[in-house]
Every structure is written in structure tokens, then in C-alpha cells.
Amino acid sequence: MRRKVIFGNKLLPYLLLAPQLIVTAIFFFWPAAEAIRYSFLRQDAFGISVMFVGLENFQDLFADERYLQVVWNTIWFSFWVTVLSMGVALLLAVLADRHIRGRDTYRTLLIWPYAIAPAIAAVLYIFLFHPSLGLLGRALNGFGVPWDYRLNGDQAMLVVILAAAWKQVSYNFLFFLAGLQSIPKSVLEAAAIDGASPSRRFWTVIFPLLSPTTFFLLVINITSAVFDTFGIIDALTGGGPGNATQTMIYRAYVDGRVNLDLGSSAAQSVVLMIAVMALTLVQFRFIERRVHY
Amino acid sequence: MATLNIQGVTKAFGPTHVLHGINLDVADGEMIVIVGASGCGKSTLLRIVAGLETASTGNVVIAGRNVTALEPAERDVAMVFQNYALYPHMSVFDNMAYGLKIRGLPKDQIAKRVQEAANLLGIGALLERRPRQLSGGQRQRVAMGRAIVREPKLFLFDEPLSNLDAKLRVQMRAEIRRLQKRLGVTSLFVTHDQVEAMTLGDRLVVMHAGHAAQIATPMEIWARPADTYVASFIGSPAMNLFPATLEEGGHAARLDTNGLVLPFHDGPRPGPAGRKLTIGVRPEHLTPGQGGLELQVELVEPLGGESVIHARLEDGTEVTAKLPGSSYSDGRLDVIIPLHTLHVFDGETGKRLEAGG
Amino acid sequence: MSQAQPAIAAPVPLAAEAPRRRRFLGADLTTHVILLLGVVLFALPIWIVLMGSTHDAATIGRGEVPLLPGSEGWNNYATAWSEGNTRRASVPVSTMMFNSAVMALLITVGKLAISITSAYAVAFFSFPGRMLCFWAIFITLMLPVEVRIFPTFQVVSDLGMVNTYQGLIIPLIASATATLLFRQFFLTIPDELVEAAKMDGAGPMRFFKDIVLPLSATNIAALFVILFVYGWNQYLWPLLVTTSTDVETIVIGIVKMLGAEADTEWNIVMATTVLALLPPVAVVILMQRWFVKGLTETEK
Numbered sequence: 001m002r003r004k005v006i007f008g009n010k011l012l013p014y015l016l017l018a019p020q021l022i023v024t025a026i027f028f029f030w031p032a033a034e035a036i037r038y039s040f041l042r043q044d045a046f047g048i049s050v051m052f053v054g055l056e057n058f059q060d061l062f063a064d065e066r067y068l069q070v071v072w073n074t075i076w077f078s079f080w081v082t083v084l085s086m087g088v089a090l091l092l093a094v095l096a097d098r099h100i101r102g103r104d105t106y107r108t109l110l111i112w113p114y115a116i117a118p119a120i121a122a123v124l125y126i127f128l129f130h131p132s133l134g135l136l137g138r139a140l141n142g143f144g145v146p147w148d149y150r151l152n153g154d155q156a157m158l159v160v161i162l163a164a165a166w167k168q169v170s171y172n173f174l175f176f177l178a179g180l181q182s183i184p185k186s187v188l189e190a191a192a193i194d195g196a197s198p199s200r201r202f203w204t205v206i207f208p209l210l211s212p213t214t215f216f217l218l219v220i221n222i223t224s225a226v227f228d229t230f231g232i233i234d235a236l237t238g239g240g241p242g243n244a245t246q247t248m249i250y251r252a253y254v255d256g257r258v259n260l261d262l263g264s265s266a267a268q269s270v271v272l273m274i275a276v277m278a279l280t281l282v283q284f285r286f287i288e289r290r291v292h293y
Numbered sequence: 294m295a296t297l298n299i300q301g302v303t304k305a306f307g308p309t310h311v312l313h314g315i316n317l318d319v320a321d322g323e324m325i326v327i328v329g330a331s332g333c334g335k336s337t338l339l340r341i342v343a344g345l346e347t348a349s350t351g352n353v354v355i356a357g358r359n360v361t362a363l364e365p366a367e368r369d370v371a372m373v374f375q376n377y378a379l380y381p382h383m384s385v386f387d388n389m390a391y392g393l394k395i396r397g398l399p400k401d402q403i404a405k406r407v408q409e410a411a412n413l414l415g416i417g418a419l420l421e422r423r424p425r426q427l428s429g430g431q432r433q434r435v436a437m438g439r440a441i442v443r444e445p446k447l448f449l450f451d452e453p454l455s456n457l458d459a460k461l462r463v464q465m466r467a468e469i470r471r472l473q474k475r476l477g478v479t480s481l482f483v484t485h486d487q488v489e490a491m492t493l494g495d496r497l498v499v500m501h502a503g504h505a506a507q508i509a510t511p512m513e514i515w516a517r518p519a520d521t522y523v524a525s526f527i528g529s530p531a532m533n534l535f536p537a538t539l540e541e542g543g544h545a546a547r548l549d550t551n552g553l554v555l556p557f558h559d560g561p562r563p564g565p566a567g568r569k570l571t572i573g574v575r576p577e578h579l580t581p582g583q584g585g586l587e588l589q590v591e592l593v594e595p596l597g598g599e600s601v602i603h604a605r606l607e608d609g610t611e612v613t614a615k616l617p618g619s620s621y622s623d624g625r626l627d628v629i630i631p632l633h634t635l636h637v638f639d640g641e642t643g644k645r646l647e648a649g650g
Numbered sequence: 651m652s653q654a655q656p657a658i659a660a661p662v663p664l665a666a667e668a669p670r671r672r673r674f675l676g677a678d679l680t681t682h683v684i685l686l687l688g689v690v691l692f693a694l695p696i697w698i699v700l701m702g703s704t705h706d707a708a709t710i711g712r713g714e715v716p717l718l719p720g721s722e723g724w725n726n727y728a729t730a731w732s733e734g735n736t737r738r739a740s741v742p743v744s745t746m747m748f749n750s751a752v753m754a755l756l757i758t759v760g761k762l763a764i765s766i767t768s769a770y771a772v773a774f775f776s777f778p779g780r781m782l783c784f785w786a787i788f789i790t791l792m793l794p795v796e797v798r799i800f801p802t803f804q805v806v807s808d809l810g811m812v813n814t815y816q817g818l819i820i821p822l823i824a825s826a827t828a829t830l831l832f833r834q835f836f837l838t839i840p841d842e843l844v845e846a847a848k849m850d851g852a853g854p855m856r857f858f859k860d861i862v863l864p865l866s867a868t869n870i871a872a873l874f875v876i877l878f879v880y881g882w883n884q885y886l887w888p889l890l891v892t893t894s895t896d897v898e899t900i901v902i903g904i905v906k907m908l909g910a911e912a913d914t915e916w917n918i919v920m921a922t923t924v925l926a927l928l929p930p931v932a933v934v935i936l937m938q939r940w941f942v943k944g945l946t947e948t949e950k
Binding site for chain 1: 677678681682685688691692693694695696698699702710711713717763764767770771772774775777780786787792793794796797799800801802805806820821823824825829854855857879882883884885886889890901902904905908916919920923926927930931933934935938942945
């Protein structure tokens, strides 16, 4: 789709586009190309010589059991963050969509966590789950449950999942609420007249009509769980204990920043790029009809 | 105040030819209505005059100046759009003043002109409102006001009444005509509504498939349509058209449907016997009586003082008649065709055939 | 007579409605309870931090987790604001807040500015390479900073922009999302409006300034919220390009304060956390109306 009426100037559109294109070229395309180039190179330990190693970085990566563990961590983490945050958000949105008193107040009180940075969410969760400082951490230990997410990998994973899901709920809540509000009331009334019970109405009418929203959120949530949770993990567990909570982004950062293994880090970047492209393409196929070019 | 000359204007979008060479000379202060079905090219012609589209070939001359290559803003024309195209975030005053501001008129002059135009249109009290706070008729007036304050050489109207309800449309139609006469500004008015065209225009341009089928006064077009398209497009209900053949000597036509022979009262038409003709009769010219057409009435639409009757001939040909009174019912009805009301067209080209030609 | 009429008619609807009413009341009550639980779920972590920030370090260190306000609030916030973490040479929170504000605002304004102009170019002009430019911008959706961390850092460092505001801000300033949203909105501006402006004599820049910008106000407001939150909450990128404390942002600052646990002044961390939360939360709540509209329309 394009508009019929346009301005005829020749130079002006390029000037208008220039800032965006220049930034995009220097800070997006150039680094992406560099990542691809580095992923085929290997530096010696002293950083003096560089040689072309073909796909060796990738082979090493997928032969490394620890990296496979990191990939599995990422999948496990993303799955639970998505399921938890979407489930809670859907429940709250369905309830907040009912005609009850204080609807707008509830909405306000449920959306503000959107503003909280992942790293700050992590700090908040320390004060909930820290074994000796946190409200729940202390309570658990008090009840005789040995709780220390700094030593127990499963507990660490649980805490980062909870923190990431908690932060994501309000975003999902907003979209579910918008989706619910766009369902025509006449459809619901028709279902009610047909004698469907409230829960039947939800599963046979509302939920199917929400499926575009649900699918959209599914992709967005997976993407955000994979890519936007660096701060949560860094502040809460630093990827530990061991590498129990290391995700792919975190590992790419550690290998580049701490281990200075640029070849491997670049190869990981390329793997991530492919992942994000796949996710975006899935999403794009879905929004195609909405976003016209 | 200016003349307008459209000289051999054509327009093609890629392989699609929208206009096939339009010529039109508009006198100073004249109101020309361009009328036609959708897709006939009437809006494209108007937009070419406005400068919003460029003609593929041909020239547009306003007040003796060739403006073909100029931007819309440089042509000194103003336009009223179908959906009014008011700036939604500006007050009525600012909407009307915007063009003047861009042209750098002094503030006090802008205020004076806007106030005058607003008073003329009866929207003087609305100047502080936003477009969304106005009714359809008021928006229409603001759009007019925006054109008037510019004091342009030419007014262009692109179906400005089609978004109004029926009653308001009639009222605004009269108002536009009054204003245009009072201001004496040369105007082009595009519409698909033939009633609007008949009542508004000094002359009409009936467009059909990218051609100007006829350019003439409304009464001329009604009385002597140039071809079968114009004949059926102008007038309501549409003219009845019957296939017929020319009789020996060219003095009469014989209807194909029932063999009825209709002598021409004004003289013979040229051509050999058996030449294909189309005979046109307006529904309001049919009168009850024996010896003409035998109608099988299917539907009667009473309009009060008169009735529109939808009927068929024996062979299924549809006929519409508009007859006085309301005492009609389904069944048989005989009508005659008064001979002086006949329109004769060539059966193949559809062109009007005059007597003696 | 008119009085008697309802008295006769009333019992019928009442009898029919009474049980339904009660069921609705019950359902409403459940709704309120679950929603309140949701609100508490969100509010509890903040409440703990807010209350903790008004106690002294020892109380928190003992793990008392106070749920009621204490008396040290003023001291804690004053210390954090002017000194930061006192046990280690650290930056005052005021400096970090300033850095965060500069970064968030410049990222927001920069993204808005270059996105609205590029969307305007793509939507209102026809020029060779138009689709190529559009796709070049669109494809950046697929290259978030997280997946090209080190090469981007390399470029920034080659340009000498490490530890500068430019280095913090400019690489984050391209925005496919904002460009797409603006473009979508521009396509809804009717052709006639452009034509009317042309007839009025407005050129492209005049049309942009007088018509397009004012009409985009709601979209700009919505994006302001989204982008401000995005800018303020940046973590990985500032972590990479700032090693000097001069340009340290508050999100980074807090995580650094956590450092070695034994050495952490928890009350100061809590006060700092509250301060770090305030600006983006305030922006979201104060501009809620536009934000909700913008968020749900942007990304769909």
C-alpha cells in the first residue's frame, strides 16, 4: 500500500532519511558484518595473529557440552517465562475486562511494572528471595526448606524465571486487555443468548478470538525472554551457580568480555542473529496482513 | 475572474487511457458542471486543471496564461474537496486563513477576509471551533470559505455535496449557485448526480469513458441529447430506448418489438430502408391511450401527483412511464408515443440523427 | 393509580433477578480478590524495598525485612543522593540519575526525530531506492544490540566514543519500531489533506511542520513513554561502553553497589532502587492514556 499523493522533490527525501540510514549503517550493518567475519576467524592467545578457520568456531561451539547446556537453559528459561507471564496476564486481563468497580484503578496498578528495568527487577527479587535478607527466602529457610539460590542451580533458575515473568506480565496484560476490548459485545451477547456458560463462552468464543493477540505475544515473549533478560541474570545470579542460569546472550557476553574469545563470541552472535531472524520472520508472516509495505 | 481553456488534454496511467483529448472553453464567470458515472474521467480532468495531476498531452490555460507546467499553488485556483479535507487540528479560522498565511498576507487583511467570508457563509460564530465540532453542512461551508478567502481566479468543486444528507444537499446546492453568481467566479463543478448537474450548471460537460460526450446547456442536453449515453444518463427516470429500423424514404421508424410505425414529424432521416435506429422516448412523454404500446404493468411507484410505472412489452422489452395521477394498477395499460417527443439515434453508433441531415 | 402500578409489577422481575444478582455479586467478589492478589504480587517487592529504604543498614543486614516505615528514610536518601555507596568510592546517585536522564532523554528525542523524518520520506515521497531504504530500516528489527555486542563495541571504540555520551546514545538511536509506527500513521492521513495543503501553497517541509507534526502529537507522546522507558532501562550497552564512573547510569550503578555481598549497604541500595524506579514509573503512570494506546498500536 502506498499513497497516491506525493511530493515530487528529488533531494529532500534522502536528506530526511540520512540520519537514520547513517546510524543504521555504522552501528547495525557494519557490526553485523564484522560479527559474521570474526566468526570465521581465530586469534592466538596473545592477540597478535589472526587466521581464517572456516566453520571451526561453530563446530567447536556445538561440540561444547557446556554451550549445549546454555542453549537448553535458554529454551527452558524462555518457555517458563512465556507460559507464566502470559497465563497470569490473561487471567488478570479477563478479570479486569469485567464491568466491575475500580476497573481503571486496577489497570493502572497492573501496568506500571512495565517501567521497571530488568536489572532493577532483579534487585527487587533479591530482597524477596535472598536466603538471609529476603522475605520469602528467610521464610522458606524458617520452614526448614533449605533455600539458597546462590548455591542451588535449580533454585537460581526458578528465581530468574520468576523475576523475568513478573516483569513481563504487565506488557502481556495490556495487550490481552486491548484484545479483549476489541471483541464485539454483540458476539458475547449472542453466545450468552445461545445459553453458553461463562467458562464455555471463554473457551469457545473469547479465547479463539484472542488468538491473534496470543500468537503475537507468544513470539514477542520468547524474543524478549531470549534477548532482553541479560540484566536480570547478571544482577541476580551472574549466570551461576556454575553456569546453571547462563543463557545464550549471557554466554556471548562472558566469552567476549571476560574470556576474550572473540571468535567464539562472534560465532555465538551469528547463532543469535539467525535465531532472532527466524523469530522475526515468524512474526512477520503473521503481521504481514496488518503491516502493508 | 478569468476564462479557462482546456486544450486537447489527454491522460494515461500507464497503458490505461483515462482522458482522450478534452477541449473546453469556459467564459468568465461561467459555472460548468462536469457530470458522468464513476470512472468516466471527470475527477481526473478537474485534478489536471487544479495541477494535482499532470496531463499526458494538452494544455490548461487560465486567464490567458498557460499553467500546464505550474504547481497547484501557482495557478491561483481554489478547490473544495468531497470530504472537505479540513485540517483537523486547526480552528475554523486557521483552516480558512492557512492559504493566506502561506502567501504572506498581513494579519489584519487575513482577519478581514476570513471574517467577510465567514459572514457570507453564515459561519461567523464558529470561527474558534475545530472541524470535528461541526456538522456536515458546517464543514461544507468552511471548505467553501477556505476557497472564497483566497479570491482565486477559478473555483474547483470535486463532488462537494455527496457526503451530505438529501435535504442538506438540496439546500447547499442552491447556496453554492447563489454564491457563485454573486462572486462571479469562474467555476468547475464535478458530480455524478444529474439533478445536481442540471440545476447548477450554466453548461454541462457530460463525460463518458474519457470523452466529452456533449457540452451544452442543461435544457439543450435534455431536449437534444447528442447520443444514447447522454440520453439515458440525463433525465430521471432514464429515457426508454427501443431498437427500430428506418422505413422506405426515411419518413418513419418501425419499432422492432411490435412493428409500430412512428412517422417523423420534423422531416426524414437519411439512409436506406432497414437502417438500424434507436428510438428514444422519455417516460414522462408517454401518455395513456390506444394504438401505441401495450404494456404489462409490473410495478407502480406512486409519487403523489404522478406515478412511475415499470412495465414490459409482450416480447419482454422493459418500458418506464411517468404518468399523471395515481390510479394505476398491475395489468394491461395502453400508452401512445406523441410523435413530437421522439429522439432518433443511429442504431450502431448511438449518435443523434437530426432531420434532413 | 400510577403509584399502585409498579407495586403490582415489581415482584415479578425482582423474583427473577434476586438469584442472578447474588451470583453476580459472588463472581464480582472473586474478581476483586484475584485482581487484588495481582496488585499485591506487583506491589510487594516494591513495598519491601520502599520500607527497607527507611531503616538502617544493620536492621536489614540482620534480615528483619521490615514491612513498616522506619526512621532512617531521610538519612538514607540523603546519603544515597549525595554520596552513593559510602564504603566504596562510588558515584553519588544524583550523578547517576543525571546520566540516566541525559541518556534516556537523548535516546528518546533522537529516536523520535530520526524516525519521524525517515517515515515522512518513505510515506510522502517517491524516489529511487525508496523500498531499499525502507527495508534497510526494517531489517534492524532483526539485529538488536544484544546479538552484535562486541562488533558494535569495536566500532564504537574505533570511533573513540567509549565512555562518552555519544557512545552511549548514538548506537541506540536508530529505531525501526518508531519508523514503522509513524509510517503506518502517515498512511492514514487522507490524500485530500495533502492536496488541500498543496492548493493552499504548502511545500513538503511546511506541510510537515504545520500539518504532520501536530497530527502526530498522540503518537509522539505514546512513543515518548515507550522510548524513555527503553532508554532509562538500558543495561547491557552501558555496561559495555562505560568503564569510567563519570557516565555511569543508575541501573548500572545499583548492580555495581551489590558487588560483594558482605560489603553491601543494603539500605542505600534500597533507597537507590526506589530513586531509579521513580522516573520511568512516573512517566508511564502520568502518560498512561497515550502509552496504552501507543503500545498496543505500535507493536501489532
